[in-house]
Amino acid sequence: MYSDSFARSAWTRAISARMSAGFILAATIALLGCAPEGIESKRPGQVDAERIVWVETFHERLSSLPSVEWRGIGECGDGTGFADGDTCRWDLMHLDTWTSETAWNGSFSKSAFSHSLCHAHAYLQGDPTGDFNHAGECFVGGLSNVADEALRAHGR
Ligand SMILES: [Zn+2]
Secondary structure: OEEOOOOOOHHHHHHHHHHHHHHHHHHHHHHHOOOOOOEEOOOOOHHHHHHHHHHHHOOOOHHHOOEEEEEOOOOEOOOOEEEEOOEEEOEEEEOOOOEEEEEOOOOOOOOOHHHHHHHHHHHHOOOOOOOOOOOOOOOOOOHHHHHHHHHHHOOO
């Protein structure tokens, strides 16, 4: 059984402060020349994919873009997800650290890249749950699919 929900905490009101802390941690990791096991840095074409989804489709500012941590696939389910405890996930959007964990499935449009970022977009649009129930414009409204179509149109 797959789940693509996300974690949030009481810290959601302090996102900008946590984003700074996250940046410092990322910079420290880069200086150390290592990364946590199972987490990869940016994929080729990611800057382009982020612009297509976050700026051109969701009309958000690049300065508010969550960081994306790519997780390996094949850990669970039919081989397209990653294990999060007992749950197999395609993505996990952490509103508290403003970080998306997403399983890489061969391209940005085949991964839950747009889906996960749309949870963050929903949060920025005023939904404090980040559309936890998939009931808003991202999912019922199809905005996440529009972003995936735009990615495919650009070969991403
Ligand atoms: Zn979701």
